[in-house]
Structure formats: structure tokens, C-alpha cells
Amino acid sequence: MAAQHSPMEQFEIKPIIPLHIGGLDISFTNSALYMVIAIALVTYVMVYSVRGRPLIPGRLQSIAEIIYEFVGEMLESVCGKEGRRYFPFIFTLFMFILACNLLGMLPYSFTVTSHIIITVTMALVVFVGVTAIGFARHGVKFLSIFAPAGVPLWIMPLLVPIEIFSYFVRPVSLSLRLFANMMAGHTMLKVIAGFVIALGAWVGWAPLAFVVVLTGFEIVVAVLQAYIFAILSCVYLNDALHVGH
Amino acid sequence: MHVISIGIWGRSAIAGAIGGLTVAALPALAEGASGGMPQFNPSGFAPQLFWLVITFVTLYFVMARVALPRIAEVLELRAERISDDLDKAAALKAEADQVIAVYEKALAEARAQAANVGRETAASHAAAAATRQAQLGTELGAKIKAAEARIAAARATAMASLTSVAGVAAQAATKRLIGVDIEAAEAERAAATALRERG
Numbered sequence: 001m002a003a004q005h006s007p008m009e010q011f012e013i014k015p016i017i018p019l020h021i022g023g024l025d026i027s028f029t030n031s032a033l034y035m036v037i038a039i040a041l042v043t044y045v046m047v048y049s050v051r052g053r054p055l056i057p058g059r060l061q062s063i064a065e066i067i068y069e070f071v072g073e074m075l076e077s078v079c080g081k082e083g084r085r086y087f088p089f090i091f092t093l094f095m096f097i098l099a100c101n102l103l104g105m106l107p108y109s110f111t112v113t114s115h116i117i118i119t120v121t122m123a124l125v126v127f128v129g130v131t132a133i134g135f136a137r138h139g140v141k142f143l144s145i146f147a148p149a150g151v152p153l154w155i156m157p158l159l160v161p162i163e164i165f166s167y168f169v170r171p172v173s174l175s176l177r178l179f180a181n182m183m184a185g186h187t188m189l190k191v192i193a194g195f196v197i198a199l200g201a202w203v204g205w206a207p208l209a210f211v212v213v214l215t216g217f218e219i220v221v222a223v224l225q226a227y228i229f230a231i232l233s234c235v236y237l238n239d240a241l242h243v244g245h
Numbered sequence: 246m247h248v249i250s251i252g253i254w255g256r257s258a259i260a261g262a263i264g265g266l267t268v269a270a271l272p273a274l275a276e277g278a279s280g281g282m283p284q285f286n287p288s289g290f291a292p293q294l295f296w297l298v299i300t301f302v303t304l305y306f307v308m309a310r311v312a313l314p315r316i317a318e319v320l321e322l323r324a325e326r327i328s329d330d331l332d333k334a335a336a337l338k339a340e341a342d343q344v345i346a347v348y349e350k351a352l353a354e355a356r357a358q359a360a361n362v363g364r365e366t367a368a369s370h371a372a373a374a375a376t377r378q379a380q381l382g383t384e385l386g387a388k389i390k391a392a393e394a395r396i397a398a399a400r401a402t403a404m405a406s407l408t409s410v411a412g413v414a415a416q417a418a419t420k421r422l423i424g425v426d427i428e429a430a431e432a433e434r435a436a437a438t439a440l441r442e443r444g
Contacts, residue, residue, distance in 0.1 A: 008282055013289035025291045032296035039304040046312035053319050055326060068316045088309035096304055117290045118297055183284065
């Protein structure tokens with residue numbers, strides 16, 4: 001019974017349909033279920049709402065258009081016109097994280113993005129992809145991002161290792177930020193919610209009120225973290241597109 | 246960017262604080278949990294990765310092939326339609342301006358024509374009046390002359406009869422005063438002479 005009340009219990013991966021290919025476990029778990037719900041939700045909003053291609057948008061279509069233009073403007077303001085090619089990827093990344101974060105806010109649901117393996121994979125895809133784009137576009141010249149122009153030569157031995165280090169820390173900070181925010185927020189909600197019962201009818205309303213406020217705060221965090229992940233991906237992409245800025 | 250970076254760092258600080266709280270709360274509330282956080286249990290990695298790739302790639306293709314082109318199309322169509330409508334409105338406005346210009350030109354012409362007609366009419370009226378006045382003047386002059394002639398004639402007649410009356414009066418006076426009966430013709434001659442002498 002004690003395990004049932006653990007604030008970490010909500011992060012448990014539970015197989016729904018056990019599947020194995022060779023020695024590989026590819027079971028359809030609660031995590032997989034919420035990923036499928038997330039992409040179904042995003043597809044519903046982004047595809048179903050625009051099905052008739054009407055000129056005067058309905059409510060859902062307005063939402064789809066606003067998100068489209070919001071992400072498009074974000075990408076263009078950071079990366080310029082060259083970034084347009086990567087719009088589908090940045091858009092998918094943003095929508096996937098946003099949907100997973102927001103679905104996690106539903107009571108009894110599972111938060112896909114509260115698992116470091118998920119955030120680290122997405123961050124590594126961005127990191128490796130951006131590095132590949134950088135080398136593909138600029139060749140060896142891409143390495144010049146480690147040696148900023150206009151810096152005195154004697155400072156280079158100090159600066160270049162720092163730049164290299166900060167470059168390789170990018171996927172770590174990118175993935176940890178999302179993972180830690182999601183996990184900490186949900187853990188805290190669970191812990192405080194546990195106090196409601198523990199403290200009883202006389203004092204329990206105080207943590208209850210706090211949970212209400214915190215839930216609102218966590219919804220903001222869910223949106224904000226998706227935005228931060230997406231815009232930092234754009235910033236890294238911009239470094240690869242425009243070396244020497 | 247500045248606001249965002251505040252957001253990131255502010256959030257990190259809060260996350261740190263929450264992390265501390267979580268760690269403190271864990272031992273009390275998580276007794277019996279099967280060895281630490283589920284996030285670091287490697288047995289969950291493979292299924293999560295597998296389904297992440299499947300769902301993410303699916304979503305990517307749905308977005309890239311269907312959703313985004315469709316929304317772009319709608320937005321483009323709308324922008325086109327709006328610019329079309331604006332163009333049409335501009336064309337209509339130009340047309341209206343032209344019509345107004347034509348109308349105003351016609352109005353000015355009509356006004357000028359009306360002024361012309363008025364001037365001409367006034368001139369012709371003035372000429373007619375002058376002619377009539379001149380005619381009237383001549384007529385009146387003729388009448389005056391005729392009247393003067395009549396008066397002169399009447400005067401002459403009167404003067405002539407005055408001579409004869411004076412002659413008769415002189416004959417009668419002569420007969421009464423001196424008892425001499427003079428000839429009527431002589432009396433008349435004498436009267437005429439006397440009248441001529443007096444002017």
C-alpha cells in the first residue's frame with residue numbers, strides 16, 4: 001500500500017500490451033498510450049479543423065492557425081528565411097511536447113515528458129541534427145563557432161574549451177530542463193495533494209488551495225517548457241545556419 | 246529573448262527548490278517503492294524509445310504532408326482573397342472618382358452655359374428695350390411736332406380771327422365814338438397794321 005501513495009508512483013511505466021521482438025521489449029505501455037493520444041489530439045486540431053479549407057475559420061481552426069503562425073514567426077525571428085525548411089520538424093517538436101505536457105495535467109494521466117529517456121532522445125536528435133546541418137552547410141568552417149570572431153588571440157586557449165564545453169552541454173541542459181520541470185512539478189502536486197488527506201478536514205484546505213494554485217502554475221509551465229524547448233532548438237539551428245554571428 | 250532567459254533561469258531555480266523538497270519528502274512517502282525513480286529504471290527505456298520514434302515520426306509526416314500544407318494553403322488563399330478584395334475596392338474607388346470628375350466637369354459646363362444664356366438674354370432684352378425706347382422717342386417727337394404744328398395753326402387761326410374781331414370792334418367803336426361808318430375791310434386793315442406794330 002505504501003507504494004500506492006508514493007509521489008513517484010505516477011511515473012511508473014506499466015505495460016498495457018506486452019510486445020517483444022527478438023530480445024527487444026517494445027511493449028505498448030501507458031507512456032506509449034499517452035504518446036498516441038497526444039499525436040491524435042494534435043492531428044485532430046491541426047488536420048480535422050481545417051478539413052473544408054474554409055476562408056472564415058471556426059474556433060478550432062483559429063487555434064490551429066494561431067499556433068501555426070506563432071511557431072512560424074518564432075522560427076523566422078530566430079533563424080530567418082533559411083529556417084523555413086525545418087519548420088515541420090520544429091512544429092512537430094513543439095506540438096508533441098506541448099500535447100504531452102498538457103495531457104499530463106489531467107488527473108490520473110501519465111506525463112510522457114517527465115521521463116528523461118524521452119527528453120534526452122529529443123534533445124539528442126536536435127543536437128545531432130543541428131551539428132549535421134552545420135557541417136553540411138559550412139564544412140570544416142562550422143568549427144569556427146568555437147572560436148568567436150574579434151576575440152584577442154591570447155584568450156583563445158581559454159575560450160575555445162569553454163565554447164566546446166558549452167556546445168556539448170546543450171543537449172544535457174535542453175533535456176534536463178524539460179524533464180526536471182515536468183517531474184518536479186508533478187511530484188510536488190502529488191506530495192502537496194497527499195497532505196490534504198494527511199492533515200484532515202481542519203487544516204487540509206490549506207494544501208488543497210495550494211494545489212489549485214500550483215495546478216494553474218503547472219499549466220503555464222507545461223506551455224512555457226514546450227516553447228522553451230522549441231525556441232532553444234531554433235537558436236541552436238540558427239547557429240548551424242549562420243556561422244560567424 | 247531576455248524575458249525567455251528569465252523564464253528559463255527562474256524556472257530552473259524553482260525546479261531546484263522543488264527538487265530539494267522532493268528529495269526531502271521522498272524517504273517519508275516513498276517507502277517500499279521499488280528502488281528509486283522509475284525514470285532511471287532501464288527496463289522502461291526500450292518501449293518508450295520505440296513508441297517515441299513511432300509516434301514522433303508519424304506526427305512529423307502528418308504535419309509535414311497534410312496539416313501544415315493545408316493550413317498554409319488556407320492562409321495563402323485568405324491573404325490572396327483579401328488582397329484581391331482590396332484591389333477591387335481600389336479599382337471601384339478609382340472608377341467612382343472618375344465618375345465624380347466627369348460629373349463635376351459636366352456640372353461646370355452646364356453652369357458656364359447657363360451663365361452664357363443669362364448674359365445673352367439680358368443683352369437681347371436690353372437691346373430690345375433700347376430699340377423700343379428709341380421708337381417711342383421718335384413717335385413722341387412726331388406727336389409733339391404735330392401737336393406744336395396744330396397749336397401754331399390754331400394760334401395763326403386765332404390771330405387771324407383776332408384781326409377780324411379787332412376790325413369789327415374797331416368799326417363798331419369808330420361808329421359809336423365818332424359816328425363815322427367805315428368800311429369793314431379798312432377797319433380790318435387798320436387793326437392788322439396796329440397788331441403788327443405791337444408785335
